[in-house]
Amino acid sequence: MAVMTRWLDPDEQRTWRAFLAASRALMDTLDRELQRDAGMPHAYYEILVRLSEAPGRQLRMSDLADAAGSSRSRLSHAVARLEAAGWVRREDCPTDRRGQIAVLTDDGFATLAAAAPGHVEGVRRHLFDALSPAQVDQLRRISETLAEHLTRS
Amino acid sequence: MAVMTRWLDPDEQRTWRAFLAASRALMDTLDRELQRDAGMPHAYYEILVRLSEAPGRQLRMSDLADAAGSSRSRLSHAVARLEAAGWVRREDCPTDRRGQIAVLTDDGFATLAAAAPGHVEGVRRHLFDALSPAQVDQLRRISETLAEHLTRS
DNA sequence: GCCATTTGGTTGAACATTCAACCATTGCGC
DNA sequence: GCGCAATGGTTGAATGTTCAACCAAATGGC
Numbered sequence: 001m002a003v004m005t006r007w008l009d010p011d012e013q014r015t016w017r018a019f020l021a022a023s024r025a026l027m028d029t030l031d032r033e034l035q036r037d038a039g040m041p042h043a044y045y046e047i048l049v050r051l052s053e054a055p056g057r058q059l060r061m062s063d064l065a066d067a068a069g070s071s072r073s074r075l076s077h078a079v080a081r082l083e084a085a086g087w088v089r090r091e092d093c094p095t096d097r098r099g100q101i102a103v104l105t106d107d108g109f110a111t112l113a114a115a116a117p118g119h120v121e122g123v124r125r126h127l128f129d130a131l132s133p134a135q136v137d138q139l140r141r142i143s144e145t146l147a148e149h150l151t152r153s
Numbered sequence: 154m155a156v157m158t159r160w161l162d163p164d165e166q167r168t169w170r171a172f173l174a175a176s177r178a179l180m181d182t183l184d185r186e187l188q189r190d191a192g193m194p195h196a197y198y199e200i201l202v203r204l205s206e207a208p209g210r211q212l213r214m215s216d217l218a219d220a221a222g223s224s225r226s227r228l229s230h231a232v233a234r235l236e237a238a239g240w241v242r243r244e245d246c247p248t249d250r251r252g253q254i255a256v257l258t259d260d261g262f263a264t265l266a267a268a269a270p271g272h273v274e275g276v277r278r279h280l281f282d283a284l285s286p287a288q289v290d291q292l293r294r295i296s297e298t299l300a301e302h303l304t305r306s
Numbered sequence: 307g308c309c310a311t312t313t314g315g316t317t318g319a320a321c322a323t324t325c326a327a328c329c330a331t332t333g334c335g336c
Numbered sequence: 337g338c339g340c341a342a343t344g345g346t347t348g349a350a351t352g353t354t355c356a357a358c359c360a361a362a363t364g365g366c
Contacts, residue, residue, distance in 0.1 A: 005269075005270040005273055005274060006273070006274065006277050007273055008273060008276065008277070008281075011289070011290075011293070012277075012281055012289065014293060015289055015290075015292055015293040015296065016276055016280065018293055018296035018297045018300060019280075019292060019293075019296040020199075020222070021222055021296070021300045022295075022296040022297070022299040022300040022303065023176045023180075023296075024222050025222065025299075025300060025303040025304070026299060026303060027176075029303060032354095035354085035355095041321090041322075043322085043323095044322095046173075060344085061344070061345065061346095062343085062344060062345080069173070069174055069177050069178065070323095071323085071324075071325095072344075072345065072346085073323080073324070073325075073326095073345090073346080073347085074322080074323060074324075075345090076345065076346055076347080077322075077323075077346090077347090078322085078323095080346090081321090081322090093344095096331080096332075096343095096344080097330080097331060097332085098330065098331045098332070098343070098344045098345065099331095099344065099345080100344080100345065100346090116158075117158040120158055120159070120160055120161060121158060121159065123161065123169055124159050124161070124165075126299075126302070126303060127169065127172075127299070128161075128165055129302075130298055130299055130301075130302035130303075131295060131298065131299070135291070135294070135295050135298070136164070136165065136168055137164075137168075138288070138291040138292075138295065139168055139172060139291075139292075139295055140164070140167060140168035140171055140172075141288070142175075142284060142288050142291065142292055142295075143168065143171035143172040143174070143175040143176075144171045144175070145283055145284065145288070146175040146178075146179060146279075146280070146283055146284070147171060147174045147175040147178060148283075149279070149282075149283035150175070150178040150179060150182060150279060150283075151178070185324095188324085188325095194351090194352075196352085196353095197352095213314085214314070214315065215313085215314060215315080224353085224354075224355095225314075225315060225316085226315090226316080226317085226353080226354070226355075226356095227352085227353060227354075228315090229315065229316055229317080230316090230317090230352075230353075231352085231353095233316090234351090234352085246314095249313095249314080249361080249362075250360080250361060250362085251313070251314045251315070251360065251361045251362070252314065252315085252361095253314080253315065253316095307366105308365100308366090309364100309365095309366100310363100310364090310365090311362100311363080311364080311365100312361105312362080312363070312364090313360105313361085313362070313363085314359105314360090314361085314362095315358105315359090315360090315361105316357105316358080316359085316360105317356105317357085317358075317359100318355105318356100318357095318358105319354100319355090319356095319357105320353100320354085320355085320356105321352100321353080321354075321355095322351100322352080322353070322354090323350105323351080323352075323353095324349100324350085324351075324352090325348105325349090325350085325351095326347105326348100326349095326350105327346105327347085327348090327349105328345105328346080328347075328348105329344105329345090329346085329347100330343100330344090330345090330346105331342105331343080331344080331345105332341105332342085332343070332344095333340100333341090333342075333343090334339100334340085334341080334342090335338100335339095335340090335341100336337105336338090336339095
């Protein structure tokens with residue numbers, strides 16, 4: 001027989017919609033601020049951040065995709081744009097001839113350094129300033145649980 | 154003098170990155186499932202949901218945009234596509250000649266009814282099944298606080 | 307009533323993302 | 337080493353989103 005749908009009860013419904021609204025509003029706001037102040041969307045900012053933290057400010061494309069939570073295709077297109085902007089450079093991988101290495105340029109690093117304070121301020125204002133320390137802790141646990149759960153399933 | 158950036162401390166950093174990864178992974182997963190099973194992205198699904206809940210299954214474009222958390226422009230493009238799919242119809246507003254009313258068609262309602270069980274199951278599996286009841290409650294409070302905070306600022 | 311402003315909505319272009327197809331290289335089974 | 341599946345990455349087309357410009361109708365001040 002058909003499996004019955006496990007519908008959401010009113011509390012779950014409310015939680016899901018609130019989460020949807022809040023996360024969308026937060027990301028939209030940060031995205032708009034970043035676009036206005038740094039001329040790039042948040043996804044591109046995150047690529048630069050990951051590169052800046054990597055040894056030699058460089059990463060294999062697929063490692064970068066994983067770090068930035070992006071698909072390979074998306075990253076490929078994104079790096080093409082970042083390269084056109086002069087913020088990233090591509091190099092051949094010496095140990096694997098299929099590989100490509102994305103390198104953060106000095107120009108890219110400077111752009112990131114200029115954008116970071118404003119963005120961090122935004123994250124603080126729109127997220128952390130609204131929550132109590134206990135809630136921040138709860139949000140961390142919830143998020144880590146969810147991320148773990150999603151990669152397993 | 155320059156205002157010092159209030160950088161994130163390690164705990165905040167960890168929270169922010171976990172939240173980013175989790176919410177992105179969750180939305181990506183649900184989006185992919187909905188695209189595969191119902192042939193539409195989550196944003197379009199939500200438009201249909203809001204219409205289905207409105208009296209007469211219809212809403213003014215700007216009310217629909219607010220309800221679905223969408224910009225007017227985005228909604229305009231989206232409704233154009235939903236109309237082409239035969240799921241939504243546009244009508245003139247009788248009381249305000251600038252206005253347009255989006256109406257959910259029977260076909261659209263049927264499509265939504267067919268898509269809902271699978272999507273709800275996805276929300277349950279990927280979100281609620283991973284969290285304790287206490288965490289669900291925490292997530293609701295956090296999300297409502299955030300949404301409130303974001304609309305005020 | 308008239309004009310300026312605001313509101314409601316659309317449009318097209320630029321940009322971003324997805325999807326499937328593709329190519330080259332590598333690693334594996336044997 | 338040969339054949340073949342798996343890996344790493346790119347590409348182009350289709351789709352979705354944003355941004356700024358725009359038009360029409362309604363509103364408010366006077």
